[in-house]
Amino acid sequence: MNIGVLTGGGDCPGLNAVIRAVVRKAEKGGDRVLGFRDAWKGFLGNDYVQLTTDNVRGLLPRGGTILGTTRGSPYDVGDGIERTRRQFANLNLGALVVIGGNGSLTVGSRLYAEAGLPIVGVPKTIDNDIVGTDVSFGFQTAVQVATDAIDRLHTTAESHDRVMVVEVMGRDAGWIALMAGTAGGATVILVPERPFDLGRVCEHIERRHARGRFASIVVVAEGARPLPGTPPDMDYAKDQFGRDRLGGISAAIAPLIEERTGYDVRVVQIGHIQRGGTPTAYDRVLATRFGLAAVDAVAARDFGKMVVLRGATIERVPMALTQGNTRTIDLSLYDEVESVFFG
Ligand code: F6P
Numbered sequence: 001m002n003i004g005v006l007t008g009g010g011d012c013p014g015l016n017a018v019i020r021a022v023v024r025k026a027e028k029g030g031d032r033v034l035g036f037r038d039a040w041k042g043f044l045g046n047d048y049v050q051l052t053t054d055n056v057r058g059l060l061p062r063g064g065t066i067l068g069t070t071r072g073s074p075y076d077v078g079d080g081i082e083r084t085r086r087q088f089a090n091l092n093l094g095a096l097v098v099i100g101g102n103g104s105l106t107v108g109s110r111l112y113a114e115a116g117l118p119i120v121g122v123p124k125t126i127d128n129d130i131v132g133t134d135v136s137f138g139f140q141t142a143v144q145v146a147t148d149a150i151d152r153l154h155t156t157a158e159s160h161d162r163v164m165v166v167e168v169m170g171r172d173a174g175w176i177a178l179m180a181g182t183a184g185g186a187t188v189i190l191v192p193e194r195p196f197d198l199g200r201v202c203e204h205i206e207r208r209h210a211r212g213r214f215a216s217i218v219v220v221a222e223g224a225r226p227l228p229g230t231p232p233d234m235d236y237a238k239d240q241f242g243r244d245r246l247g248g249i250s251a252a253i254a255p256l257i258e259e260r261t262g263y264d265v266r267v268v269q270i271g272h273i274q275r276g277g278t279p280t281a282y283d284r285v286l287a288t289r290f291g292l293a294a295v296d297a298v299a300a301r302d303f304g305k306m307v308v309l310r311g312a313t314i315e316r317v318p319m320a321l322t323q324g325n326t327r328t329i330d331l332s333l334y335d336e337v338e339s340v341f342f343g
Pocket residue numbers: 010011101125126127169170171222246275
């Protein structure tokens with residue numbers, strides 16, 4: 001059988017490890033793997049490469065995706081669905097493995113449900129916001145990178161008696177902020193799920209100073225928002241898909257904290273460093289298990305499903321679970337971290 005594979009959405013450490021596992025397992029079963037370049041763009045444009053054990057050698061530790069990635073889909077193109085169907089037929093594709101986040105998995109589930117196409121999903125995102133899986137690969141690497149940065153920032157903050165406002169990724173869910181902030185001993189953590197009051201943020205920092213601790217780390221997820229009607233007023237530009245072009249909440253709150261508290265404040269935006277580079281061992285293993293399980297799903301002709309981690313087990317659940325859903329943080333953990341560690 002010919003099995004297609006593509007990587008869609010933002011890149012993420014571990015994508016190449018999934019590709020490698022798909023190729024290795026498919027070849028063992030006598031199947032041929034075609035890798036489409038730049039996601040659906042390459043699929044519709046007939047831009048692909050045959051992937052073999054030879055050309056996926058050395059991929060396990062490599063960040064990014066050798067296939068390239070973009071954010072569009074067949075639904076953005078006039079006759080996209082018909083062209084997708086034709087491409088399955090022309091290339092004699094028995095299945096397509098879509099490795100992507102909420103956007104790509106939603107597209108995959110619609111193509112399965114609306115066009116009957118044999119698609120299997122693999123959930124990826126550093127944001128960890130995909131419903132159905134306990135963890136997506138790439139997340140653990142991003143948390144480690146952010147935690148390493150926070151550890152480093154502690155020492156310089158302490159040397160200068162400064163407040164460091166550290167911005168991490170997390171558009172709709174504050175998983176990276178909550179986990180890296182907890183691991184790094186942050187004074188305050190701000191997440192999209194809990195609109196913040198800057199007055200309270202300043203109180204936490206001031207309480208800490210009153211105890212003789214003159215350096216503080218404030219971790220803020222890029223998607224965090226103030227309570228309605230309170231500062232700062234964030235007005236984001238839109239990207240080509242109409243989404244807020246996030247980034248900058250740290251720079252917006254830092255001068256306000258400085259003004260209210262009188263403390264010296266600096267801003268660090270970790271940005272795409274969280275998404276680049278080699279995956280941790282945990283993510284390499286999870287990505288490998290997902291890749292192997294995706295080929296099992298294809299062999300079982302269990303289409304319209306994505307492979308997920310539940311507890312310690314890899315399972316399959318409908319990709320449709322992702323449609324319009326976001327897996328947000330565990331608020332009880334956030335509340336406990338707030339009540340015990342903030343300030
Ligand atoms: O999808 C994950 C994510 O890392 C979000 O947290 C972030 O908003 C977005 O990607 C930014 O991606 P890009 O810069 O590629 O548009």
